[in-house]
Amino acid sequence: MSLPTELIHHPYRPPADFEAVAPGVHKASTVIFPSVAAMRERDWKDKSAYTYGLHGTPTTFTLEERIATLEGGRHCVLAPSGLSAIALVDMALLRAGDELLIPDNAYGPGKAFAEGELAAWGIRHRFYDPMDPADLAAQLTASTRLVWLEVPGSVTLEYPDLPALVEVVRQANERFGYGQGHQRIVTALDNTWGAGIAFCAFEAGVDISMQALTKYPSGGADVLMGSVVTRDESLHRRLLLTHMRLGLGVGANDAELVLRGLPSLALRYHAQDATARALAAWMQRQPKVARVFHPALPGSPGHEHWKRHARAAACLFSVVFQPDIPAERVDAFCDRLQRFRLGYSWAGPISLCVPYDIPSMRTTPWPHAPRLVRFAVGLEAQEDLQADLAQALQVLD
Structure with missing residues (x-):
């Protein structure tokens, strides 16, 4: 075997029982399979095996599991930024003819995404007063499919009655006769401010909790990343499939930085x-x-x-x-x-x-x-x- 080939296909494998404080950093686009059968049998959707770097590595799987624990959820997907995490939720759950409700004091770029891209795709949006649950109740219609929540409001920091807003949506689902399928109105919380520390979003009854990991989980002002967490298996599957089709991968070194920030x-x-x-x-x-x-x-x-x-x-x-x-x-x-x-x-x-x-x-x-x-x-x-x-x-x- 020639030297260049031997350097690439070297037989040495390090011992498998290495453990340290910091999780290992695994970088990959290509993942190597031991056989054709293994290549055909592996399923990237359940984290039971690896298929391609975009679908996860030990490093990103570790970060997803820790963020899910931080939020009190079960499932997590990572996105390249907080804004891309918002866009992921919107695109996974909304179709032409649907309606989206957004707090008037919400994060500006998220509002701009609704005013630009979503509107161009035939998805309507309206803004509601988050400090008035009655205003939210009045604006919910049979076309509403997603209600964004933000605690507190971006920039002006008004703190809404989150459980009351979630209850308004629950009552609307009941009034419209919606079950647990795709038709029901989903609540999604921008929980960047709470960061899993101030309160548990799922104890307040929300369906989805999104964070800009750029902020508290990173803590170093040197990385961009977002996360979307849920306890609902069917919602997670919808998010995961859209996540895959959009190609929303995160780099291993960025995941490493967030993992390093989590303990503090x-x-x-x-x-x-x-x-x-x-x-x-x-x-x-x-x-x-x-x-x-x-x-x-x-x-x-x-x-x-x-x-x-x-x-x-x-x-x-x-x-x-x-x-x-x-x-x-x-x-x-x-x-x-x-x-x-x-x-x-x-x-x-x-x-x-x-x-x-x-x-x-x-x-x-x-x-x-x-x-x-x-x-x-x-x-x-x-x-x-x-x-x-x-x-x-x-x-x-």
């Missing part, structure tokens, strides 16, 4: 939660601040729902300044921050802030000053972040 997830979540609560309360006392949005803060929209249903509150809070402060001064405040850096996403080690123009993001009236600043607390010391906020507030004098 709870510690990071609670540490950032504690700092965010302290800073939100401090900001609420500042004279230039008109309103602070944080679910654990008394007076924040939905605070009572949070008290009943959640155990923690993540790293986010948002601030609306006094109405006499012009938008350009708010931007100057953001520019003056030194520890809070300007950047999207959250749950990483570095604190971030982003100014938003809320009226441009909503279909319903926004009763506060239009410019809102969302803060994402990192892992820096609370006193350093508070000092940074204090020095930046001076620009508003």
Whole structure:
């Protein structure tokens, strides 16, 4: 055998009993079969064997099982980003003529996907007020097939009564005479904020829990990934088949990064939660601040729902300044921050802030000053972040 061939087809195989703290990283497009019979017998859908890298490796299967456990579910599929996970749910469950309901304060790119691609495919969508279960009930029709939920609302952090919203959908399914088949209305929760730590989505009755693993499970601000978890076998099969047809694979090195972040997830979540609560309360006392949005803060929209249903509150809070402060001064405040850096996403080690123009993001009236600043607390010391906020507030004098 020539040297080039021997290097490729080398007979050595390492011992099989190696075990370490970090799971192994298996990279593959091609998977080798021992025989034609094995090639024909293997089924990629049940994780009993390997067929092709896109359908899973030991690394991605390990991550899927751990995310399912984190969420309190049974089945998980991975996607290249949180947005692609949202799109996967939409495309797996909706067909032309169906209707989708979305919270008006939901994640913007998910709304844009409905307004663009889904609308072009003949799938209707409407936005409902998540703080009013009666509004959701009024908008459900016999054509509705999917209701998105988000706890709390993206950017403005209103905390809805999640069990009440799920109950509205359950009653609608009963009213329309839907059973457990494809016709029933499915509830899907964007649980990125809760991350499996603040509450269990399935205990609240949702059918599907989606996360942007980019955020808390990764924790390093260096990877993009999403997940879709369910307890329902039939829903999982629908998701899995669409996942396969779309080719939504994730890289082994990205899966490795998320697996590395999972052991510290709870510690990071609670540490950032504690700092965010302290800073939100401090900001609420500042004279230039008109309103602070944080679910654990008394007076924040939905605070009572949070008290009943959640155990923690993540790293986010948002601030609306006094109405006499012009938008350009708010931007100057953001520019003056030194520890809070300007950047999207959250749950990483570095604190971030982003100014938003809320009226441009909503279909319903926004009763506060239009410019809102969302803060994402990192892992820096609370006193350093508070000092940074204090020095930046001076620009508003």
